[in-house]
Amino acid sequence: MEIAATVETLAARDFHGPLTGRRVIVTSGPTHEPIDPVRYIANRSSGKQGHAIAEAAAQAGADVTLVSGPVNLPDPPGVKTVHVESARDMLVAVEKALPADVAIFAAAVADWRVAQADSQKIKKAAGGAPELSLTENPDILATVAHKTAKRPQLVIGFAAETEKVVEHAKAKLNSKGCDWIIANDVSAKSGVMGGEDNTVHLVTGSGVESWPKQSKDDVARQLITRVAAAIAGQLQ
Numbered sequence: 001m002e003i004a005a006t007v008e009t010l011a012a013r014d015f016h017g018p019l020t021g022r023r024v025i026v027t028s029g030p031t032h033e034p035i036d037p038v039r040y041i042a043n044r045s046s047g048k049q050g051h052a053i054a055e056a057a058a059q060a061g062a063d064v065t066l067v068s069g070p071v072n073l074p075d076p077p078g079v080k081t082v083h084v085e086s087a088r089d090m091l092v093a094v095e096k097a098l099p100a101d102v103a104i105f106a107a108a109v110a111d112w113r114v115a116q117a118d119s120q121k122i123k124k125a126a127g128g129a130p131e132l133s134l135t136e137n138p139d140i141l142a143t144v145a146h147k148t149a150k151r152p153q154l155v156i157g158f159a160a161e162t163e164k165v166v167e168h169a170k171a172k173l174n175s176k177g178c179d180w181i182i183a184n185d186v187s188a189k190s191g192v193m194g195g196e197d198n199t200v201h202l203v204t205g206s207g208v209e210s211w212p213k214q215s216k217d218d219v220a221r222q223l224i225t226r227v228a229a230a231i232a233g234q235l236q
């Protein structure tokens with residue numbers, strides 16, 4: 001009883017800090033794109049980095065909406081968490097959460113979905129595997145970054161790369177229309193996937209900062225400190 005009450009009090013606590021009065025949207029986790037009622041397409045993502053960012057933003061005083069795909073993580077304290085499954089649901093939830101001052105897209109959104117998901121479980125047949133026809137999902141980051149009305153002042157994307165990490169991130173900054181990209185090396189040797197640590201590069205219009213290897217919680221806190229400074233100075 002007592003423990004439950006303590007957790008509730010913490011969740012409801014008002015934090016004050018450099019982002020007090022600011023609205024922040026964060027996406028996190030994978031999306032699941034149904035093939036039939038029991039099968040889906042997904043990207044690998046634990047949601048640890050996105051959830052840590054949402055929590056750090058709340059601790060800095062922001063009013064945070066976290067739009068999360070399916071993850072095995074608790075909802076961060078002090079954050080409004082909206083649970084979604086697919087990319088299309090994630091886009092609807094993000095649009096609903098606008099306007100915001102800052103939007104940080106850390107979700108590993110599936111690039112494609114099955115054009116016609118089956119309403120019944122597809123049966124295994126002797127004739128071989130079924131053919132899946134795929135169609136492109138909406139790009140949530142690019143959609144929000146290209147908005148003319150309700151575009152957040154600061155739009156931040158992630159680039160998970162396995163090679164030429166910074167080069168690919170710079171190209172993504174332009175193609176997505178966002179202000180910053182957090183580039184991280186997700187090659188097998190980096191151990192980032194599902195791990196506690198992350199080595200990232202902050203790519204902005206004015207250059208690249210390589211941050212030391214640190215915990216995902218520390219990456220989140222460093223990012224939120226940078227965001228608060230940018231918002232305060234109206235820098236982009």
Ligand code: C5P
Nearest residue numbers: 105106107109137138139140141157158
């Ligand atoms: O194109 P790519 O998936 O590498 O881009 C990664 C960035 O774009 C991440 O910030 C991710 O959250 C975002 N993204 C998105 N919607 C998609 C695909 C990616 O918001 N459909």
